[in-house]
Amino acid sequence: MTAYLKGAEPFEFTGSRASVLVLHGFTGTTQSMRYLGEELHRRFGFSVLGPCLPGHGTSPDEMEKTDYRDWVGAAEDALRDLASRGDPVFVTGLSMGGMLTLGLAAQFGDLLSGIAPINAIAGVNDGGLAEVVMTRNMPERVPGIGSDIKAAGVEELAYAEVPTACLRSVYLAQAAIGDILHKVVCPTLVIQSREDHVVHPDNAYRIMRKINAVDRRLLWLEESYHVATLDNDKAFIAQQIGAFVDGILARAE
Known part of the structure; x- marks a missing residue:
């Protein structure tokens, strides 16, 4: 058993x-999603x-043994598990x-009735990740990216350092997924912080442009x-996602 x-x-x-499947972020843990869940x-x-997700919630050493195929695979397995139970399935992730x-x-x-990506990385970057990917002699570990939180005294449970190989892997995955956004047709609630120091807010615009969902909505967090x-909007996020799901369920009745 994994020692989390x-x-x-x-x-x-x-x-x-x-x-509802709730998915945490890169180097983060379920701690960031527990309140929402x-x-x-x-x-x-x-x-x-x-x-x-594999390699998360344990140690950077364990994370270094994983890559995007493990993270994608775990998400797929969880989705199939929920879908097999019979109720409509929704996914949200940070x-x-x-x-x-x-x-x-x-x-x-x-398999899906709707999704609600939150501050999702989808192909728009400020260049920092590209430097990690392209720099020949980058160290094996770089400083972590956790706890970009406006609320005072709140800390995210995330790694203090990140395996460079995993950063390269997530860069590849976000580029690949960014290129298949046109295949997204289910109802989509895109949630994005106006001030985000990790993922460029323009990712929200790209998602809205590229997906083919008839029902697509963009919600800004202030x-x-x-x-x-x-952060400060956590209760608002829970209310909005819950209402989004409720509305879709009501239309299906």
Whole structure:
């Protein structure tokens, strides 16, 4: 069994009417998504599954053994698990989790009733990742990217250092998923912080331009940075995603 850091454990809440898969970000853990999962279950009654992606929630040494194929594969497995249970399935994710959310919608749209990517990376970058990919003698580890949070005293459970090989891997994955956004046709609620120091906010515009969902909405966050699910807008996010899911369920009845 995987020895997770305290607070990084996978979680699951059994409910009814809909199942929601919640996916955390790159180098982060389920800690960043637990509040959202709890609120979707408590306030709306949905079943919620929050996996901890391979190499996350343990140590950078363990992360170094993984790449995008492991993270994508774990997300696919979780989606198929929820789909097999019979209720309509929705996916939401933060940052890389948002990227994975878009990838699932592009490849397995028949299994999904809607998605809500949050501060998702989808092919628009400020050049920092490209430098890591292209620099020949980059060190094996670079400083972490966690805890971009506006609210005072709130910390994200994330690695203090990141394996460079994993950064190269996530760069490849975001470029690939960015190129298949046109395959996303399910209802989509794009949530983006106006001030985000990790993922460029223009990713939200790119997602909105590229996807082919008839029902696509863009929601801006005014009081949160990148890790919005732990920030000042966390309750607002939970309410908006819950209402988004409720609305789709109501139209299907």
